[in-house]
Amino acid sequence: MANLIFYVMAVLTVAAALGVVVARNPMMSILSLLASFFALATIYLVAGFQTLAALQILVYAGAILVLFLFVIMLLNLADVGPLERIDMLMLHERKTIWTMLVSGALLGIGVFAALQSAPVAEASEANLPKHGIDELGGLAQAMFSRYLLPFEVTSVLLLATAVAVVVLAKRKRGGAA
């Protein structure tokens, strides 16, 4: 059953990711990305990562995508007119061919490495910890002992980001709107 869910959600994730790239309207891209994130969260869930699945939905769908939506609506980009088309015409451009080659090569290397590396262990639900791999208590203990320094560095990064965003997005005083 969980296997079936995984494969269905994998197909859904890939389809939605393709939708992000192909959609002409940025709004459709965002909705596609949302579907992709939710399907990915389901995959995390069946793979035994409850906390990460929750965080995926909270942070990605709840914060990051809302930020994207906010900017699109603020700048009124949903009907920005004819954007670039992904059609047969584009396939004749050199850049597109190179892009396809590069990402195809990436895909080939990735799939090759995946099939090479993983010695297929007894992958079953019974061998996993009962409360999930990233059970919140264990995660917090590791985070605040062994990974305390990266955690603190992250907080500095967030502070720097807040300052940077304010500086970047602030309207210049006296300048043209």
Added chain:
Amino acid sequence: MSVPPSHLFVLAAVLFSIGAAGFFLRRNVIVVLMCIELMLNAANLSFLAASRMHTLANGGRPDLQGPIFALFVIVVAAVEAAVGLALVIALYRNKQTVSLDEVSELKD
């Protein structure tokens, strides 16, 4: 779930290459940022797949390195989205455009 770990890695590779293709193909800055998010998600998925693989190999002792790194990647993704979108707003204010084709001063 008894999916072999390699299938998770293959899914991550597919997601990453879709993101990379979109990153190079699209001209809309916002969609390019979304493609970066897609690639970061693929990286997250492979972190978690590796963690799951190690947990299974260790006989069920949780391997927390993967989830913690995935957590940091999520934070970095949020930071990147915030700064990127602030840049988009600044760009739009100065040039009234979000198309990368019209912002090529550094290229030529």
